[in-house]
Amino acid sequence: xxxxxxxxPVKKPVMVYKSNALVEASYRLSVQEQRIxxxxxxxxxxxxxxxxxVLYSVTxxxxxxxSGMAVGDAYKELKDAALRLKRRDVRLTQEPNGKGKKPxxxxxxxxxxxxxxxxxxxxxxxxxxxxxxxxTELTRQFTKYALADVAKMDSTHAxxxxxxxxxxxxxxxxxxxxxxxxxxxxxxxxxxxxxxxxLRVLDTAIAQINEHSPLQVSWTQRKTGRRxxxxxxxxxxxxxxKAAGKVPAKRKSGKLTDAEVAKLARPGESWEAxxxxxxxxxLPI
Numbered sequence: 244x245x246x247x248x249x250x251x252p253v254k255k256p257v258m259v260y261k262s263n264a265l266v267e268a269s270y271r272l273s274v275q276e277q278r279i280x281x282x283x284x285x286x287x288x289x290x291x292x293x294x295x296x297v298l299y300s301v302t303x304x305x306x307x308x309x310s311g312m313a314v315g316d317a318y319k320e321l322k323d324a325a326l327r328l329k330r331r332d333v334r335l336t337q338e339p340n341g342k343g344k345k346p347x348x349x350x351x352x353x354x355x356x357x358x359x360x361x362x363x364x365x366x367x368x369x370x371x372x373x374x375x376x377x378x379t380e381l382t383r384q385f386t387k388y389a390l391a392d393v394a395k396m397d398s399t400h401a402x403x404x405x406x407x408x409x410x411x412x413x414x415x416x417x418x419x420x421x422x423x424x425x426x427x428x429x430x431x432x433x434x435x436x437x438x439x440x441x442l443r444v445l446d447t448a449i450a451q452i453n454e455h456s457p458l459q460v461s462w463t464q465r466k467t468g469r470r471x472x473x474x475x476x477x478x479x480x481x482x483x484x485k486a487a488g489k490v491p492a493k494r495k496s497g498k499l500t501d502a503e504v505a506k507l508a509r510p511g512e513s514w515e516a517x518x519x520x521x522x523x524x525x526l527p528i
Contacts, residue, residue, distance in 0.1 A: 264337030341384030
């Protein structure tokens with residue numbers, strides 16, 4: 244008698260699906276609050292109607308597995324984040340499934356109920372009724388990515404920016420108005436100067452996306468008059484690491500192409516800084 248060796252099934256990655264309207268909504272969550280929300284969104288069924296009675300569960304061990312932190316640290320973070328989540332709101336201006344502007348700006352909560360099971364280091368939550376259309380039965384104008392793509396990021400701005408870029412994944416470029424990005428992140432009056440914004444928000448977010456996600460991102464800025472008004476991002480899947488020290492030969496003009504500069508940019512390095520650095524390298528003849 245012969246026996247067939249059965250292979251263990253390949254575990255599918257947990258995917259996050261969000262309406263584009265929710266991706267561009269205005270809200271602020273801590274990193275742990277983001278992880279809890281995203282872990283629960285990853286459990287939402289997409290193939291059938293979901294009511295606001297469904298409970299989604301996240302444990303400290305789940306968070307530890309996602310982020311790489313110690314279970315003991317995740318236990319405390321989970322409890323603290325659960326207490327804050329009930330008070331968090333989100334401001335939405337678009338209908339789900341690309342139906343355009345809402346007649347009124349809607350301010351609603353992420354969740355309607357949270358249970359914390361102390362002895363198990365676990366929370367259960369129900370999404371609010373108003374939130375569900377932005378998470379389930381999405382047929383058009385939605386963004387998807389693997390939860391693992393952002394799980395190890397410890398900057399909430401990095402997670403939000405990653406979603407905004409993945410919204411334009413098929414193009415690999417996106418230009419965002421600086422004021423729109425500030426509103427999405429609910430920065431209000433913080434970091435009013437572009438120098439502070441780059442230092443406190445943008446540089447950290449880009450560095451973490453380049454380090455922890457499948458994307459490699461570079462960016463430039465655009466001015467209207469003397470004021471920086473737009474940020475332009477170029478991004479795509481990371482390329483395999485090549486042998487150190489190998490740089491593409493310069494063109495007859497003596498400069499690398501824009502694509503080569505973007506490819507060779509260091510994590511967190513702006514396109515302008517990479518361009519200046521790389522084009523000063525003395526290449527071997």
